[in-house]
Amino acid sequence: MENKKKVISKIAIVILILVILGISGIVIYDRATVNNEYSINEANLQIPIFVYHNIVEDASQIEYDYMQTTKDTFEKQIKGLKDFGYNFITYDQLQKYKNNEIKLKKKSCIVTFDDGLEGVYKNAYPIAQKYNIPFTMFVIINSMEKEGCITWNEAKEMQDSGLVTIASHSMDHPEFTKLPVNEAVENVNNSYKSIEDNLGNQTIKIFTYPYGLNTEEQRIALKENGYIQNLTDNKINKSKQLDLYGLHRCYPLSDSIYKMILKIYYRSIRYN
């Protein structure tokens, strides 16, 4: 009986040592290769696109965890992603990577904000400047200048910083599944006309479907009109299936950095 216990404890110690060695190996390998760059054909990278809405002062302003994030949590997530070796890229870089014009670092991600809310200018933009990370804001044209939303002057100021891309989240945030294709295209075309009237010519046109709702016909029509398109489906983009006309985005919510990282890996396995 005693001998059996000793054998079991020895096996347990060996397993524990193997697990520790395994994890250490993964961490050492990860650190050693974090600055490696790959073309789209060289490695199947995970490229999460994070979707936030508003960044608020404190927890008392959180009504829904997918709609509001405190500036403290947002900063922790950005700093945490940087510490984990994430490189923050733009849609322009993503498109060039897809076209095999540039390589991306092993861990690359994109930060986005939907709805054009004022807290992004007040609370997220200073943090983006502090950590020198780019982000994209999807604005609702008819909400611009209204209470709680950014103004065109603020949009221009952020764009001029070189860190921020202002892109379209439609004219008026309709459910696109209820729109005929021609109206959907007209809505997005009009929104980009307004963006360019206010902010000048845009080198890249990016659209995010309100509520993530769309039809296949709309996606094809908007693709023909040159729009990169975003969904909001909590999935993670991977190089091999990278589709600029149906990009996946996931919610970081108010997760700790460890939970965020685990979710990226979990979703990469679960949904691809």
Ligand SMILES: [Zn+2]
């Ligand atoms: Zn929205």
